[in-house]
Amino acid sequence: MTEHFSPAEIAALLESAVAIIRAEVEALPKAVAIFHPGEDEWSVNEVIGHLIEAERRGFAGRIKNLLATKDPQLEGWDQNEVARGRRDDMKPTAKLVAELERMRTESVALVRGLKPGDLTRGGQHPKVGWLRVEDLLQEWVYHDRNHLKQILGNAQAWAWPHMGNAQKFSGE
Numbered sequence: 001m002t003e004h005f006s007p008a009e010i011a012a013l014l015e016s017a018v019a020i021i022r023a024e025v026e027a028l029p030k031a032v033a034i035f036h037p038g039e040d041e042w043s044v045n046e047v048i049g050h051l052i053e054a055e056r057r058g059f060a061g062r063i064k065n066l067l068a069t070k071d072p073q074l075e076g077w078d079q080n081e082v083a084r085g086r087r088d089d090m091k092p093t094a095k096l097v098a099e100l101e102r103m104r105t106e107s108v109a110l111v112r113g114l115k116p117g118d119l120t121r122g123g124q125h126p127k128v129g130w131l132r133v134e135d136l137l138q139e140w141v142y143h144d145r146n147h148l149k150q151i152l153g154n155a156q157a158w159a160w161p162h163m164g165n166a167q168k169f170s171g172e
Helices: 007-027 044-068 078-087 093-112 117-119 133-162 163-169
Strands: 122-126 129-132
Touching: 007 044, 007 093, 007 133, 044 078, 044 093, 044 122, 044 129, 044 133, 117 133, 129 133
Parallel strands: none
Antiparallel strands: 122 129
């Protein structure tokens, strides 16, 4: 398969992901925003905090590095350690979303400003090997949607035990 998302399409998808997050979390009660559906699973607030860090350290941060430096060594980061250190369950969800929106606005401008030659710029990541700007752009779309599903899943997990016999409609 040779077709992939263009930078313009990616920019639109990055914007839509944040709009979906905002709409969902504005409807969630605080208890659901800090609810952990499992022992090692993130709350909605922690997912948003992770998206903020991924924006800074992973996607926009790496792309800026790749554009500024020829063949750089890219850094990894311990996502769970960073999540613990952020303590996002202690923060208002609206502030986390506002921070993500501010960063995403800058990121969308970065993506829209990419030139065709920028897409092949790359660097070495210690865990996954060679990464190009193009690779990161495609992963960014995938990553956002993975965490959108996680946010929606947390709301489902909150509702599940209260569904009574209606659980049988879901076949789970």
